[in-house]
Amino acid sequence: MTTAFSGERHITRFSRADRVLHGLLMLSFLGLALTGMPLLFSTSAWATRLARVLGGFAVAGTLHRVFAVLLIGVFATHLARIVRRVVVEKDHSVLWGPTSLVPQPRDLADVVQHFRWFVGRGPRPAFERYTYWEKFDYWAVFWGMAIIGGSGLMLWFPELFSRVVPGWMFNVALLVHGEEALLAVGFIFTIHFFNGHLRPEKFPMDIVIFTGRLTEAELQHERPAEYARLQASGELGRLRAPAPTPRDVVVGRTIGTTAVAIGLLLVGLIVFAVITH
């Protein structure tokens, strides 16, 4: 096993814009979770303390809205970039094909094959640029933005929305805002962390989302179909990049560790609240 990055050839996986957007997504998501969870588990002793640490309910509420606006901004920026690629740059690979995040028939086959591999009944599937679980994470954000974002806006401006929707919709909005938040927080802080960082092959973490690069060997091992396609088309050479600097690595690890630590702490608090409720 090699730990030195400099000695190996590196390939660019994420553009700078994608990495920045993911960073802001992390920041807003963690902020929303931290400022929202005290309310969802308001009868737990830690909720009172956390709310106080955050500067009280009013400050936590304001921060929650600030992070919400940031997240909506990140989401809108991402959508705008997609639209530009499709409409302006006429890059339809976003919508369909091996590099698209839209689920492909092969994803279903990958799920089946992955489970076969889990139980030792076949080789590991040859994944493409985005695996089925990564696509699930990606689309979960869309679902979450619609449900949590929509209900959040309703709860933010109830008097305004009440011109259109009946009052009991705010009961529904609060319920789905909380339940969906629980789903998102629980999913990101356990499943996503495990898939991306904590499973034995990646442990303690994969910093490709922070540095944007991974080694050629990693790419070949994790996404053989993508590697083969890039090699065949000659794109591989174009994607070659210098190894991330030691500073980039330290920064990436620091951000990743902090996020994982906050996330796992919140999961612990949630589990505690659910058990002691």
Place this chain on the structure above:
Amino acid sequence: MAIRTIGAALLVWALALSYSVRALQRPSSLPLPTAAAQSAPAPPAADQPPGNADCFGCHEDDSTQRQNGTPVVVKPAVYAASVHAGLGCVDCHQDLEKAEFPHPEKLAKVNCATCHEEAVAKYKTSVHARARQGGSTLAASCVDCHGSHETRSKTDPTSATHHLRLAATCAKCHGNAEVIARSGIPADVTKQFADSIHGRVLAKSGLVVAPTCSGCHGAHDILQPKDVRSPVATANVPSTCGKCHEGIALQFKAGVHGQLLAEGKRDGPACQTCHTAHGIQRADQAAWQLSVIGQCGTCHAERIATFRDTFHGQVTALGYRTVAGCADCHGPHEILPASDPRSPIAPANLVATCGKCHENANANFVKYDPHANKHDAARNPVLYYISKFMTVLLAGVFGLFGLHTTFWFSREVRARRERLRTTDHKGTA
């Protein structure tokens, strides 16, 4: 000035005369004790009752003591300052009127009823008197509250029964852990009272309009709260508090809680149910307003549970008062059902009630259910089914990915072990 003094002396004298029939027969035995104490003691004549001077002859001396060594000192100055200063010692210690001197150590119990007939008659109905009849030596008798030779009028600011001092007097027993343990009386409530709005107003602001113990419990005829005649029996509490808080008592009695109480239903709350009996706090303090929500919940369990599921319930549970608690919508005292058109939660009043916080509330807005129950399909059908859907969604996602993760984890652990084993093999080969 001199005329006034003489006048006051005459008044005391006249009062003393009227109190004691015996004194009438021997007006010469009523000189001012201080004056008498100054004169040298002379043994009283056998056929004449002893004067106060005769008594002080021995009892003002610090060395006067019983056989067991306990002092039996009565300082003339203390007695002179007491409300009974105009009386002769034998007016109370009547058994000494004809006694030989030095008189026996054990005297007959002083009967306060000789003069204070009404107060003693009331006392005899009290929980204190009954405990004494039951053999208690700890329960308060007259002297435990009023003192003996030093007794002062309750209007005297130095009196143990003065309005500003009475709580401390009651606390001698009711705040004494040993007395509480030995006599089985209720746990110490004196500290709660001292911290309460009533206690603080008395102690810090010196306001005598605030009640002290006797304001609610009565003085001589104190009864246990379970006694229906007690002013602190649940059914009587609104009237007792209403002696001062009349406006609130009227509102309370008009509301459902007051009606329950009036109907003799024991499950209805009275003032102390929410405000506590002794630790009453200012009702305009956020901390108290938040804690009383829990009080409502002790009876209205389903209502508090559904309230806690709402934004109002969550924020108040976190300890912030910026959103509505029970009383903000239902009112604090005159609580009425939604079916009563006077109720703030009557359908016609909802826009105004919600509008107290939500400025632009409209008819659509007030269709919000502040006690929505996601488990109640009849009351909140949409919420019920969406809640079910969310449960299935969460269980499905966590279930499937939990399974996925578990399989994946074990597979990678196995893969790593295999890899290590092969490298090990190569290394040793």
